[in-house]
Amino acid sequence: MADARAARAEQLAATGQVDAAITLLAEGAAAGEAEAAMLLAVWHLRGTPVARDLPRARALLRRAVEIGHVDAALMEVALTANGSGGAPDWPAALALxxxxxxGDTVAAAQLALVEAMALDAGGAPLAPSPGVPLATTPRIVHFPGFLTAAECAHVAGVAGAMLEPARIVDPATGRWVAHPIRTSDAAAIGPVHEDLVVRAINARIAASSGTTIAQGEALTVLRYRPGQEYRPHFDTIQGTDNQRIATMLLYLNGGFAGGETHFPVPGVTVTPRGGDALLFFNTLPDGRPDPATRHAGLPVRSGAKWLATRWIRTRPLDLWNQIVDPG
Structure with missing residues (x-):
């Protein structure tokens, strides 16, 4: 009956009978049906077919967890840590x-990774990772061993099922089209999928870049296969009032050829090595884009290159205005 109620609600919503669908799911949640509570929570997270309501979604997730929904439990952990629908609360998320x-092996594996990290009570690293300067104009810093092999595998695993060909919105038509200069597969790890391992890594990025975790865009994972590349480009965004001031690249694997990160102006080329990271600052002291930050991901010759990118803005931003599908 529980699964049937959720399926019926999906059918009602698809035919425009949203109020009836909401009533049906609310009745199911009240009656102890985890799938009904979970589906209504996801709708409130997505903002479709109902308005986005993060506190309401959190309450519904709590109900689903109480009934015994495992996926709801992991989702609640992520949202508690990053403050979606409430204040960020690392200790509460860790307790959850x-x-x-x-009772869940996935949660147990995540917990083991988190407990292996040197973190303070708020989930931030006890000390920033040491970096090696590669250039001063622009400022480029290399971080050997920024991630462990297990952390790299986890980040790739979180994004793996969400990967799709890189796309961009055509400003003339408003439609999604193939990305003109990045020929990779990509997936953004938005708030719902930002588990405590990913959250702690994002905090590590913030500490090493001298920024706050709230300034970062969603960690985006890219996979480049043979022949794929990211042609010369800038990471800054034309016309924005909240610029990408810095970029952190996390190299997630080895065992491939090519794929170097190349900066023509300072003459810096970095060969990817699993676990290493690269930080560079995209703007001049006056806030204008720095033309010397033009860079490229050179073509992969063999194997597959996995990379995670965290673009860092001038000011905090609301990821819920960028990530619209909680999966």
């Missing part, structure tokens, strides 16, 4: 993860 880990 420990509870979930008692």
């Amino acid at each position: 993860l420990r509870t979930a880990a008692r």
Whole structure:
């Protein structure tokens, strides 16, 4: 009956009977049906077919967890840590993860990774990772061993099922089209998928770049296969009032040829090595884009290159205005 109620609600919503669908799911949640509570929570997260309401979604997730929905438990952990629908609360999120880990192997694996990290009570690193300067104009810093092999595998695994060919919105038509200069597969790890491992890594990026975690865009994972590349480009965004002031690249694997990160003006070329990271600052002291930051991801010759990118803005931004599908 529970799954049937959720399926019926989906049918009602698809035919425009949204109020009836909401009533049906609310009745199911009240009656102890985890799937009904979970589906209504996801709708409130997505903002379709109902208005986005993060606090309401959090309440519904709590209900689903109480009934025993494992996916709802992991989602609640992520949203508690990053403050979606409330204030960010790392200790509360960690407590929730420990509870979930008692009966779920996925949660247990995440907990093991988090507990292996040197973190303070708020989930931030106890000390920033040391970096090696490669250039001063623009400022480029290399971080050997920024991630462990297990952390790299986790980030790739979170994004793996969401990968799709890189796209961009055509400003003339408003339609999604193939990205003109990046021929990779990509996936953004938005707030719902930002588990505590990813959250802690984002905090590590913030500490090493001298920024706050709220300034970062969603961590985006890219996969380049043979022949794929990211042709010379700038990471800055034309016309924005909240510029991408810095970029952190996380190299997630080895075992491939090519794929170097190349900066023509300072003459810097970095060969990717799994676990290493590269930080560079995209703007001049007056805030204008720095023309010396033009760079490229050179073509992969063999194997597959996995990379995660965190673009960092001048000011905090609301990821819910960019990530519209909680999966």
